[in-house]
Amino acid sequence: MVQITLPDGSLREFPGPVTVAEVAASIGAGLAKAALGGKVNGQLVDTSFSMTANAQLAIVTVKDPEGLELIRHSTAHLLAYAVKALFPEAQVTIGPVIENGFYYDFSFSRPFTPEDLVTIEKRMTELAAKDEPVMRRELPRDEAVAHFKAIGEHYKAEIIGSIPADQAVSLYREGDFEDLCRGPHVPNTGKLKHFKLMKVAGAYWRGDSKNEMLQRVYGTAWASKDDLQQYLTRLEEAEKRDHRKLGRELDLFHIDEHSPGTVFWHPKGWTVWQEVEQYMRRVYRDNGYLEVKGPQILDQKLWEKTGHWDKYRENMFVTESEKRDYALKPMNCPGHIIIFKQGIKSYRDLPLRFGEFGQCHRNEPSGGLHGIMRVRAFTQDDGHIFCTEDQIQDEVVAFTKLLQNVYKDFGFTDIIYKLSTRPEKRIGSEESWDLAETALADGLRASACEFSYLPGEGAFYGPKIEYTLKDAIGREWQCGTIQVDPNMPERLDAEFVGEDGSRHRPIMLHRAIVGSLERFIGILIEQHSGALPTWLAPLQVSVLNITDAQSDYCREIAAKLQNSVSNQGLRVQMDLRNEKITYKIREHSLQKLPYILVAGDKEKAAGTVAVRARGNKDLGVMSIDAFIELIAADIASKA
Numbered sequence: 001m002v003q004i005t006l007p008d009g010s011l012r013e014f015p016g017p018v019t020v021a022e023v024a025a026s027i028g029a030g031l032a033k034a035a036l037g038g039k040v041n042g043q044l045v046d047t048s049f050s051m052t053a054n055a056q057l058a059i060v061t062v063k064d065p066e067g068l069e070l071i072r073h074s075t076a077h078l079l080a081y082a083v084k085a086l087f088p089e090a091q092v093t094i095g096p097v098i099e100n101g102f103y104y105d106f107s108f109s110r111p112f113t114p115e116d117l118v119t120i121e122k123r124m125t126e127l128a129a130k131d132e133p134v135m136r137r138e139l140p141r142d143e144a145v146a147h148f149k150a151i152g153e154h155y156k157a158e159i160i161g162s163i164p165a166d167q168a169v170s171l172y173r174e175g176d177f178e179d180l181c182r183g184p185h186v187p188n189t190g191k192l193k194h195f196k197l198m199k200v201a202g203a204y205w206r207g208d209s210k211n212e213m214l215q216r217v218y219g220t221a222w223a224s225k226d227d228l229q230q231y232l233t234r235l236e237e238a239e240k241r242d243h244r245k246l247g248r249e250l251d252l253f254h255i256d257e258h259s260p261g262t263v264f265w266h267p268k269g270w271t272v273w274q275e276v277e278q279y280m281r282r283v284y285r286d287n288g289y290l291e292v293k294g295p296q297i298l299d300q301k302l303w304e305k306t307g308h309w310d311k312y313r314e315n316m317f318v319t320e321s322e323k324r325d326y327a328l329k330p331m332n333c334p335g336h337i338i339i340f341k342q343g344i345k346s347y348r349d350l351p352l353r354f355g356e357f358g359q360c361h362r363n364e365p366s367g368g369l370h371g372i373m374r375v376r377a378f379t380q381d382d383g384h385i386f387c388t389e390d391q392i393q394d395e396v397v398a399f400t401k402l403l404q405n406v407y408k409d410f411g412f413t414d415i416i417y418k419l420s421t422r423p424e425k426r427i428g429s430e431e432s433w434d435l436a437e438t439a440l441a442d443g444l445r446a447s448a449c450e451f452s453y454l455p456g457e458g459a460f461y462g463p464k465i466e467y468t469l470k471d472a473i474g475r476e477w478q479c480g481t482i483q484v485d486p487n488m489p490e491r492l493d494a495e496f497v498g499e500d501g502s503r504h505r506p507i508m509l510h511r512a513i514v515g516s517l518e519r520f521i522g523i524l525i526e527q528h529s530g531a532l533p534t535w536l537a538p539l540q541v542s543v544l545n546i547t548d549a550q551s552d553y554c555r556e557i558a559a560k561l562q563n564s565v566s567n568q569g570l571r572v573q574m575d576l577r578n579e580k581i582t583y584k585i586r587e588h589s590l591q592k593l594p595y596i597l598v599a600g601d602k603e604k605a606a607g608t609v610a611v612r613a614r615g616n617k618d619l620g621v622m623s624i625d626a627f628i629e630l631i632a633a634d635i636a637s638k639a
Helices: 020-027 027-034 065-086 112-129 141-150 153-160 223-239 243-249 267-286 300-306 309-315 333-340 389-409 430-446 489-490 517-527 546-564 581-590 601-606 624-637
Strands: 002-005 010-013 035-039 041-046 055-060 101-107 135-140 170-176 177-179 196-206 211-222 290-293 297-299 318-321 323-330 352-359 376-388 415-420 451-454 464-471 474-485 507-515 541-545 572-575 594-600 607-613 615-621
Touching: 010 020, 020 027, 020 035, 035 065, 041 065, 055 065, 065 101, 065 112, 065 170, 065 177, 065 196, 065 211, 112 196, 112 297, 135 141, 141 170, 141 507, 153 177, 196 223, 211 223, 211 290, 223 243, 223 517, 243 517, 267 290, 267 352, 267 376, 267 389, 267 507, 267 517, 267 601, 297 300, 300 309, 300 323, 300 333, 300 489, 333 352, 333 376, 333 489, 333 507, 376 389, 376 517, 389 415, 389 430, 389 464, 389 474, 389 507, 389 624, 415 430, 430 474, 474 489, 474 517, 489 507, 507 581, 541 546, 541 581, 546 594, 546 601, 546 624, 581 594, 594 601, 594 624, 601 607, 607 624, 615 624
Parallel strands: 002 055, 290 352, 415 451, 541 572, 541 594
Antiparallel strands: 002 010, 035 041, 035 055, 101 211, 135 170, 170 177, 196 211, 297 323, 318 323, 352 376, 376 507, 415 464, 464 474, 474 507, 594 607, 607 615
């Protein structure tokens, strides 16, 4: 007798071994039809999996996250099936599930074209419609190697050859196509209905540039037609918002081959940068941070002490002078400890909060660079808090509130909180890990933040909280963090005098709110589709004349605006060209300016302006003072 426990706690008994599919059928025909797989004692399996002993079972359908994973994994195999059907000489390699989809790498004599992708996708649809069963079998390793060599699949044979000889391997067949795979898979190809091939790219076999360049075909698959369409719509929207495209169109910045992975900021882009930096500088000032500045280049011996030379050397830019080796700093933390160590520190000085807009350099692979989102030279809103163990929780509460306020001002209110806990390889006592993890968790609870755990994802020296924001189209960006580090103060011999008169090690909290300013500005550009809020916009107002007769009046308007709004002044430009006013309005509208002021003879005579707001909104005619009040309120609201 085999006893199966279902998620609701109910029991079902069977006279002997029973498959997942059979259990589903015993519950109901609807569930049997919907079943894609099962979770047996927490392990994802095929519906054909047989349970020979008592087990806990959850039937997996499209409503479950695991169901979507099964669909994507199986659709990758369907892609390989279609490619082999169309191009028999192509060799298949690997095809894993990735975020939002899958890919499969092929060895083929010529590049796949966009037309090929259309043809392949059509064949995938035809094969799926056959509703062929997906069947699993096992072979001894050497027999599987011989099998794939015999059918000309040398990459598969190489993969299997790396498996220990005493292990059997599993193969999955659908129709006349059979592939190596651990599984599991959907029970039949008819379950695969909502997919699309996206693009083709190059990829080296086993990720080694010395090996053959393969062709990687990317695809996406979803549980429903609506889900697929929503995803494709999000991609279209993301393409419209691409910061690289908008950076060119709005003349904000560019990336140049003379300095890969670094940013050339244009005047308007640098204005945005300065607004973000000066805003964060005020945040530092108003929340107890002391701004510091450390050097760009530090001696190799320091990086050896911190452990970065051993663990991070390949990502560091190095230089030499007078037979001494140096590195451009990839992070600011060691410099802040060196500053902390100048002079005797007392427990009365703690918590001591340092902040720095520190430029860092990291030798990122060229293939990983992405606009201003992933660069080799970047500036962080970096902060380090030196405190005692008893002060960690209070600092987490204060930092979380501060971060929430900053994100709100930048237009982000949806924040995801995750706590990364101790990894398998770590230093420090279990008691210190318990204390740090508890302090972080209690800090989030005291901040009324719902959070999830990321077990084992902490650094080797301490746990951390990750703050991830959601943008306007639902994408997630991990920007903020606060991380407990008792290790670096130990390595660099940082101390303070305790209340007992003896020397103690401080705890170092690494914290960032926006993280890399370059990346955060890229996120802001995409969040707002380039139409930055008035307080951040590089140009806030354009003043346009209709004829030359209003040129002097427009200059007076611009001068008054530049000296208004609490003496900070507005960022104003004039367009006095001899062009049609409709042409000028359209041109400035494409630059996504918050406000356009138009002056003709009537406005000049009355001392007014016609005001147009972004989005082609006609706000009517008003006095200059009324407009200044309007824009001042707009800037203050940060809307």
